[in-house]
Amino acid sequence: MLDVQAIRKDFDILGREMRGKPLVYLDNAATTQKPRVVIEALVEYYRNYNANIHRGIYYLSELATEKYEQVREKTARFIGAPDPATIIFTRNTTEAINLVAYAWGRQYIEPGDEIVLTEMEHHSNLVPWQLLAQEKGARLRHIGITEDGRLALDDLDEIITERTKLLSITRMSNVLGTINPVKPLIDRAHAKGAICLIDGAQGVPHLPTEVLELDCDFLAFSAHKMLGPTGVGVLYGKREWLERMPPFLGGGDMISRVWLDRATWNKLPWKYEAGTPNIADVIAFGAALDYLEQIGMEAVRAHERELTAYALEQLSRVPGIRIFGPRHVEDRGGVISFDLEGVHPHDIGQLLDAEGVAIRAGHHCCQPLMERLDVSATARASFYIYNTEEEVDRLVEAVRKVERVFSRAVN
Amino acid sequence: MSDLRDLYQEVILDHGKNPRNFRKLEDADHQAEGNNPLCGDRINLYLKMDGEVIADIGFQGRGCAISTASASMMTESVKGKTRAEAEALFQRFHELVTGEAEASPGAPELGKLAVFAGVRDYPIRVKCATLPWHTLRAALEEKQETVSTE
Numbered sequence: 059m060l061d062v063q064a065i066r067k068d069f070d071i072l073g074r075e076m077r078g079k080p081l082v083y084l085d086n087a088a089t090t091q092k093p094r095v096v097i098e099a100l101v102e103y104y105r106n107y108n109a110n111i112h113r114g115i116y117y118l119s120e121l122a123t124e125k126y127e128q129v130r131e132k133t134a135r136f137i138g139a140p141d142p143a144t145i146i147f148t149r150n151t152t153e154a155i156n157l158v159a160y161a162w163g164r165q166y167i168e169p170g171d172e173i174v175l176t177e178m179e180h181h182s183n184l185v186p187w188q189l190l191a192q193e194k195g196a197r198l199r200h201i202g203i204t205e206d207g208r209l210a211l212d213d214l215d216e217i218i219t220e221r222t223k224l225l226s227i228t229r230m231s232n233v234l235g236t237i238n239p240v241k242p243l244i245d246r247a248h249a250k251g252a253i254c255l256i257d258g259a260q261g262v263p264h265l266p267t268e269v270l271e272l273d274c275d276f277l278a279f280s281a282h283k284m285l286g287p288t289g290v291g292v293l294y295g296k297r298e299w300l301e302r303m304p305p306f307l308g309g310g311d312m313i314s315r316v317w318l319d320r321a322t323w324n325k326l327p328w329k330y331e332a333g334t335p336n337i338a339d340v341i342a343f344g345a346a347l348d349y350l351e352q353i354g355m356e357a358v359r360a361h362e363r364e365l366t367a368y369a370l371e372q373l374s375r376v377p378g379i380r381i382f383g384p385r386h387v388e389d390r391g392g393v394i395s396f397d398l399e400g401v402h403p404h405d406i407g408q409l410l411d412a413e414g415v416a417i418r419a420g421h422h423c424c425q426p427l428m429e430r431l432d433v434s435a436t437a438r439a440s441f442y443i444y445n446t447e448e449e450v451d452r453l454v455e456a457v458r459k460v461e462r463v464f465s466r467a468v469n
Numbered sequence: 470m471s472d473l474r475d476l477y478q479e480v481i482l483d484h485g486k487n488p489r490n491f492r493k494l495e496d497a498d499h500q501a502e503g504n505n506p507l508c509g510d511r512i513n514l515y516l517k518m519d520g521e522v523i524a525d526i527g528f529q530g531r532g533c534a535i536s537t538a539s540a541s542m543m544t545e546s547v548k549g550k551t552r553a554e555a556e557a558l559f560q561r562f563h564e565l566v567t568g569e570a571e572a573s574p575g576a577p578e579l580g581k582l583a584v585f586a587g588v589r590d591y592p593i594r595v596k597c598a599t600l601p602w603h604t605l606r607a608a609l610e611e612k613q614e615t616v617s618t619e
Contacts, residue, residue, distance in 0.1 A: 157537070271533075357560055402487060402533035404508050405477070408591070412473045420508055434509035463477060 068093040079414030087440035112180035114427040129344035138268035146293040151259040152182040154293035159186035161303040169195035171223040200404040207234035222252040229261025229281040234383035235393035287339040287443035307332040362392035369430035392411040392441035403437040413456040475587030485534030488541035503604030503616040540601035
């Protein structure tokens with residue numbers, strides 16, 4: 059069990075008031091709050107050892123380089139990657155996916171090839187492949203979803219075929235909370251000769267992750283959804299692909315030797331990190347990884363499973379509510395999308411805000427999924443390590459209040 | 470912080486739930502589409518003009534209570550008005566919801582539309598309240614492209 063009260067003390071922002079009421083922060087799928095140690099690590103870099111990395115022959119630069127590279131090792135360890143050189147720092151998950159779409163996709167995708175995605179993907183795992191498919195004359199295929207928001211696996215043989223070159227799917231839906239059975243899908247795609255990218259933006263912050271066990275070829279995720287700062291993303295890739303692929307961005311640091319008309323590339327991982335990276339935020343991300351490691355990802359998952367079960371039970375009693383996604387808490391993470399009959403999600407969000415409860419309302423960067431669910435938007439509450447049952451009660455009470463305000467207006 | 474009841478007044482909740490003139494005009498001679506994709510407000514507006522006068526008006530779409538009520542009450546307010554009168558009413562409505570200015574001399578009476586005064590305290594909702602009006606302007610000007618206030 060997590061000592062949630064002790065954890066909460068590490069987050070100053072959770073003690074503040076919103077609209078005159080104690081803040082209940084339930085938009086963790088968008089971004090999480092940052093513990094004091096992360097903010098301090100960021101400040102400490104700027105205050106004590108700010109210098110550019112990989113170039114200075116002076117002590118400060120050596121120190122900054124060492125701290126930066128240590129985080130690469132921590133990141134590798136966190137996802138079970140044996141080789142730190144297979145960890146590339148990017149700006150965010152979106153950039154990590156785009157890196158693969160550009161560097162791998164432009165080299166290996168040919169006309170008539172197929173790329174398999176799902177109907178529950180975030181725009182960041184749809185649009186880069188649309189651009190690639192349009193450019194190369196490739197075809198996009200999509201695994202559908204069932205009524206309760208799980209992947210529809212019945213016609214998989216039709217979708218994953220010898221023509222499939224890439225399977226790119228999310229580990230966990232940012233709207234439905236669905237935890238996808240990625241391992242058997244990866245095995246299936248590999249058996250057909252395809253490679254696999256896992257969008258781990260929601261998965262890595264909330265579930266134990268072992269890349270060797272998953273056997274994915276690429277994994278993308280973001281620091282800011284797991285207690286870290288904004289501006290840092292991670293791409294893990296199998297060494298064989300990272301070696302074979304051409305670079306993504308060209309510039310300083312990613313080269314070995316440059317002539318006026320050509321250049322050769324640096325070794326991994328720096329081949330994919332052109333220009334001065336986000337040194338300060340990567341270093342602060344290291345503090346976030348330490349924090350999560352200390353808690354343990356099994357404990358994170360257990361806490362969220364319990365909280366989600368409680369929230370599903372309480373919310374389902376509100377008149378007029380419709381909850382999207384799988385019913386069983388084993389199949390879902392701490393993300394609950396819902397709507398209320400006759401109330402637009404934006405009005406739900408506004409009224410909850412007045413109660414100090416911060417949730418997200420909108421399409422969550424999943425417009426095709428909204429079409430599939432036949433809604434224009436949903437309201438979404440999402441949890442993390444510092445959320446409590448009392449906060450779920452505040453959420454439920456606020457949703458009941460919305461229901462009461464709007465039911466006044468019936469005829 | 471003002472009370473949320475100023476934003477969600479009974480009249481607004483009523484129009485949001487039971488919008489008036491919520492229909493497609495089969496004989497429309499002007500129409501336009503409004504869409505705020507980030508929040509998911511969408512409106513299709515239909516006009517039947519009689520010279521300079523808005524003879525009939527209807528809308529369809531889906532959106533939050535503020536945008537739906539604004540569309541509904543707008544259709545009631547501008548039906549039978551001239552193009553110029555509707556434009557003047559929009560100006561006044563815009564001043565009201567943004568809180569930018571008090572009514573200038575000679576400004577039209579807002580009538581029931583005054584219930585939207587509470588929007589000024591929620592700047593993020595101004596786009597919801599004004600989407601139908603921008604769409605009306607586009608329809609009157611026969612603009613083809615979809616209107617957005619985001």
